[in-house]
Amino acid sequence: MTYGPHTDADRARMRAALGIESVDELFADIPLAQRAGGLDLPPPEPESVLVERLRELAARNRVDLASFLGAGVQVHHAPPVVDQMLLRGEWYTAYTPYQPEVSQGTLQSIYEYESLIAELYDLDVVSASHYDGASASAEAALMACRATDRQRVLVSRGVHPHHRETTATYGSGAGLEVVEIPLEAEGEAAGTTDLSALERLLADGGPVAGILAAQPNVLGLLEPMAALAAAAHAAGALFVAVAEPVSLAVLRPPGAYGADIAAGEGQALGIAPQYGGPYLGILACTDSLVRQLPGRLVGMTRDLDGERAFVMTLQAREQHIRREKAASNICTNQALLALAASVWLAALGPHGLRDVAALGAARAASLEAALAAVGAPRPHRGPYLNEFAIRVPNAREVHHRLLERGILAGIPLADLLPDEPSLADCLLVCATEVTRPEDIDLFASALGEEIGR
Amino acid sequence: MSVTGRRLQPLLFELSRPGRMTRRVPEPPRDALDRIPPEQRRDGLPALPELNEPELVRHYVNLSQLNHAVDTGFYPLGSCTMKYNPKVDEWAARLPGFAAAHPMAPDELVQGTLQLLWELEQALCEISGMRAVTLQPAAGAHGELTGALMIRAYHRDRGETGRTEVLVPDSAHGTNPATASMAGLTTVHIPTAADGGVDLEAFRAALGPRTAAVMITNPSTLGIFEARIGDLLEMIHAVGALAYMDGANLNAIMGRYRPGAAGFDVMHINTHKTFSTPHGGGGPGAGPVGVGERLEPYLPAPRVVREPDGTFRLERTAERPTAIGRLRSFVGSTGVLVRAYAYIRTHGGSGLCEVTDDAVLAANYLKRRLADSGAYDIPFEGPCKHEFIASAATIKHETGVRTLDIAKRLLDHGFHAPTVYFPLTIEEGMLIEPTETESIDTLDAFADALIAIAAEAHDAPDTVKTAPHTAPTRRLDEAAAARQPNLRWRG
Numbered sequence: 001m002t003y004g005p006h007t008d009a010d011r012a013r014m015r016a017a018l019g020i021e022s023v024d025e026l027f028a029d030i031p032l033a034q035r036a037g038g039l040d041l042p043p044p045e046p047e048s049v050l051v052e053r054l055r056e057l058a059a060r061n062r063v064d065l066a067s068f069l070g071a072g073v074q075v076h077h078a079p080p081v082v083d084q085m086l087l088r089g090e091w092y093t094a095y096t097p098y099q100p101e102v103s104q105g106t107l108q109s110i111y112e113y114e115s116l117i118a119e120l121y122d123l124d125v126v127s128a129s130h131y132d133g134a135s136a137s138a139e140a141a142l143m144a145c146r147a148t149d150r151q152r153v154l155v156s157r158g159v160h161p162h163h164r165e166t167t168a169t170y171g172s173g174a175g176l177e178v179v180e181i182p183l184e185a186e187g188e189a190a191g192t193t194d195l196s197a198l199e200r201l202l203a204d205g206g207p208v209a210g211i212l213a214a215q216p217n218v219l220g221l222l223e224p225m226a227a228l229a230a231a232a233h234a235a236g237a238l239f240v241a242v243a244e245p246v247s248l249a250v251l252r253p254p255g256a257y258g259a260d261i262a263a264g265e266g267q268a269l270g271i272a273p274q275y276g277g278p279y280l281g282i283l284a285c286t287d288s289l290v291r292q293l294p295g296r297l298v299g300m301t302r303d304l305d306g307e308r309a310f311v312m313t314l315q316a317r318e319q320h321i322r323r324e325k326a327a328s329n330i331c332t333n334q335a336l337l338a339l340a341a342s343v344w345l346a347a348l349g350p351h352g353l354r355d356v357a358a359l360g361a362a363r364a365a366s367l368e369a370a371l372a373a374v375g376a377p378r379p380h381r382g383p384y385l386n387e388f389a390i391r392v393p394n395a396r397e398v399h400h401r402l403l404e405r406g407i408l409a410g411i412p413l414a415d416l417l418p419d420e421p422s423l424a425d426c427l428l429v430c431a432t433e434v435t436r437p438e439d440i441d442l443f444a445s446a447l448g449e450e451i452g453r
Numbered sequence: 454m455s456v457t458g459r460r461l462q463p464l465l466f467e468l469s470r471p472g473r474m475t476r477r478v479p480e481p482p483r484d485a486l487d488r489i490p491p492e493q494r495r496d497g498l499p500a501l502p503e504l505n506e507p508e509l510v511r512h513y514v515n516l517s518q519l520n521h522a523v524d525t526g527f528y529p530l531g532s533c534t535m536k537y538n539p540k541v542d543e544w545a546a547r548l549p550g551f552a553a554a555h556p557m558a559p560d561e562l563v564q565g566t567l568q569l570l571w572e573l574e575q576a577l578c579e580i581s582g583m584r585a586v587t588l589q590p591a592a593g594a595h596g597e598l599t600g601a602l603m604i605r606a607y608h609r610d611r612g613e614t615g616r617t618e619v620l621v622p623d624s625a626h627g628t629n630p631a632t633a634s635m636a637g638l639t640t641v642h643i644p645t646a647a648d649g650g651v652d653l654e655a656f657r658a659a660l661g662p663r664t665a666a667v668m669i670t671n672p673s674t675l676g677i678f679e680a681r682i683g684d685l686l687e688m689i690h691a692v693g694a695l696a697y698m699d700g701a702n703l704n705a706i707m708g709r710y711r712p713g714a715a716g717f718d719v720m721h722i723n724t725h726k727t728f729s730t731p732h733g734g735g736g737p738g739a740g741p742v743g744v745g746e747r748l749e750p751y752l753p754a755p756r757v758v759r760e761p762d763g764t765f766r767l768e769r770t771a772e773r774p775t776a777i778g779r780l781r782s783f784v785g786s787t788g789v790l791v792r793a794y795a796y797i798r799t800h801g802g803s804g805l806c807e808v809t810d811d812a813v814l815a816a817n818y819l820k821r822r823l824a825d826s827g828a829y830d831i832p833f834e835g836p837c838k839h840e841f842i843a844s845a846a847t848i849k850h851e852t853g854v855r856t857l858d859i860a861k862r863l864l865d866h867g868f869h870a871p872t873v874y875f876p877l878t879i880e881e882g883m884l885i886e887p888t889e890t891e892s893i894d895t896l897d898a899f900a901d902a903l904i905a906i907a908a909e910a911h912d913a914p915d916t917v918k919t920a921p922h923t924a925p926t927r928r929l930d931e932a933a934a935a936r937q938p939n940l941r942w943r944g
Contacts, residue, residue: 002799003539004811005892014818023810026817026836027709029678034715039708041579041802047541050798058550060565071557077478081506089524090517093538096735101924102864105520106734112465115942120499125940131591134782162782169778173602173636222493250486252495275566276556276783278737301934304927313934324630324640331628332592336733346465346509349474350498358481383490411557433478
């Protein structure tokens with residue numbers, strides 16, 4: 001076998017110990033009518049051939065374009081030290097720390113992750129178990145319903161559409177009513193959550209369990225999170241902030257504006273885009289909600305000798321103990337991705353993280369100025385951090401023509417937000433600290449030519 | 454090589470010294486944030502640790518060495534399939550063309566990944582005997598939820614909204630009943646018969662017009678193939694319910710039993726188990742779901758579509774209105790799926806069959822060695838599949854030493870413990886899964902260690918009861934951790 005150790009002699013020894021002639025005898029309990037006779041798949045591929053096949057497939061992807069694409073996944077500098085640490089087999093070939101005495105590495109790293117994210121989000125408790133920002137947002141909505149014993153959730157349309165759709169899917173299982181809050185169409189606050197529409201939704205219909213809003217929102221704009229939190233609390237609802245983690249180096253953290261729960265996509269913290277995952281769902285809350293928090297939690301304790309050590313705790317919330325009464329069916333956790341996030345944050349430190357966020361904001365401002373100068377202004381007036389919409393005639397067609405010139409001009413909002421027709425002629429573009437000034441110039445001049453056609 | 458010695462490490466935060474950093478990005482202009490309104494700005498910086506790279510590296514390398522891992526030793530954790538992970542799979546996932554591909558990139562920029570995903574779907578269809586596969590779920594439990602929501606949608610479309618119950622054998626993983634609850638369904642527990650299979654009479658009594666589905670793990674978490682599976686499937690379909698196969702134990706049946714072909718309607722596959730994508734201290738995984746004809750219309754969107762001209766694309770928004778909706782962002786945990794693809798290609802059809810045959814042979818060999826020793830109770834005789842149950846019930850009655858103690862004593866021998874006290878129905882149970890990648894020498898050494906510990910339980914019970922003795926920590930005070938939770942560093 002390719003990676004197995006057994007020689008024919010080993011197998012013969014095992015069969016002899018079992019008193020069988022053929023391994024087939026070990027499968028005699030499968031009903032005859034249901035037995036399969038092998039697999040119709042290609043033959044085994046030697047490693048050298050496989051390597052060529054994989055190289056060739058990977059080379060068919062185009063990752064060499066000047067990219068201004070964000071829309072939920074932002075590319076940041078990846079210090080090589082992060083992946084070097086992740087490649088240690090002691091990390092990635094271990095499993096859930098069921099035997100804490102020989103799992104202190106994983107346990108301490110999860111505790112450190114919980115502490116780092118709690119500090120960044122200014123909340124008390126963090127679970128490292130979530131798949132991505134979308135499923136973490138959905139779990140946050142379910143938490144709010146359990147905590148308030150209410151069944152109605154309001155989700156701003158400023159939340160990424162994949163997060164909204166996932167929340168709706170999870171909500172359909174749990175029998176929740178998930179209602180969307182529209183965005184302001186015009187004025188200074190255009191593109192952010194419509195506060196008066198929110199007031200109407202709070203006044204009409206059943207009591208609200210939670211309100212979800214994103215910071216920055218899907219259009220890159222800064223939301224009035226303090227006002228949204230106050231509106232939620234006035235209605236007896238919880239406030240869920242879907243907050244982008246890198247931005248929290250410079251933006252007010254969820255705990256500071258009264259969020260009860262925070263969710264977020266952790267991919268930006270040192271995790272490669274990988275066409276969709278695996279990513280890291282950030283889920284954090286205040287102390288008072290800890291028993292509603294799904295997923296594994298690691299706490300500090302002592303061993304028999306009084307030495308500090310770490311252990312999975314509060315497991316009475318979880319599926320393997322509570323079964324159908326568990327807070328969630330979450331079983332796996334994202335420990336390796338949480339580790340990536342921790343190493344990335346520690347590799348940058350507070351000043352480095354601030355520089356990443358601030359340089360991204362500066363590059364985005366350069367991008368805005370360059371694009372506006374060639375006739376592609378922003379449709380919104382409110383502040384943004386490092387992602388924003390631009391208005392471009394024939395946005396989809398221009399986007400396609402720029403692709404042929406080696407530029408990935410963000411994403412047409414007609415594709416990302418088909419339910420916002422007023423933004424159909426817009427592109428959503430993003431810059432981070434790794435966006436090169438020469439690519440900004442290239443994008444602007446090419447866009448100017450396309451608009452001028 | 455075992456994890457021994459007291460090498461506990463300080464926390465990142467305790468290593469922090471003001472002013473230490475490794476500069477990695479250019480300094481931003483001073484006015485970079487002036488356009489952000491003051492009320493939106495953070496007060497000061499988050500109190501993250503400040504370290505240089507050498508300290509950072511030592512911290513994480515030293516911490517990693519406190520872990521037992523497949524790369525360092527035997528990990529017979531039942532129901533988790535802790536097999537060796539071929540390094541080429543890790544290498545493949547890091548190829549820049551795969552790793553740097555943006556999930557919102559237009560289809561024409563990601564033809565390589567889309568082709569890989571499409572081919573992986575075909576391979577998983579063949580292995581599972583299912584008609585179609587979604588790669589979207591991020592884990593086995595996530596796949597279960599996907600399946601349960603599709604089952605609900607199927608019954609709803611037929612006007613059968615009264616089907617609200619899911620039958621789950623009592624040996625099932627806890628995720629099964631937890632999933633049913635998340636999907637708004639009620640769990641009905643079915644007891645296990647003396648032979649380890651489903652209790653047929655209880656099963657028949659519980660089935661009815663309220664049954665939405667039955668979730669069956671086959672082979673079960675007792676390592677036993679459900680010999681009456683043909684009858685069960687017939688009974689399920691006869692009352693209009695659907696059959697869900699928990700594929701956690703797929704490693705035991707590749708090429709021997711194809712659940713879709715046998716009549717199951719839906720099944721999830723834990724790629725991190727069978728296809729050796731790394732467990733990563735608990736994750737990430739991936740939980741593709743295969744379905745038969747009945748459920749294919751409900752697969753979550755977007756699916757990968759192969760066009761007649763041989764190019765690939767993702768389904769467009771609302772292209773398939775029967776889809777149950779999204780369960781996560783983007784198309785799936787592609788990085789995990791690249792590893793699974795590489796694994797399946799390396800082994801090919803014959804190699805995957807050999808994986809199963811060797812995994813089952815190794816489990817039976819180990820079981821026989823323990824049975825012959827007489828040191829442990831072996832509750833279920835006859836061939837097992839890829840894992841089996843041993844029990845320390847007799848040892849406990851005779852010596853007071855429990856399975857938990859034996860598990861901890863194994864750590865001193867350099868082995869990870871089996872899964873203990875699962876399934877919950879077995880007194881002092883241990884679920885042992887050796888996988889196909891452990892040599893006969895390792896299997897023998899592990900059996901010898903277990904047998905020696907059983908003798909020690911009689912001769913020196915206190916040594917076993919106070920184990921581990923050579924691990925980085927002694928036993929932990931779990932009660933204190935839960936009573937006064939300390940879940941973050943506060944300096």
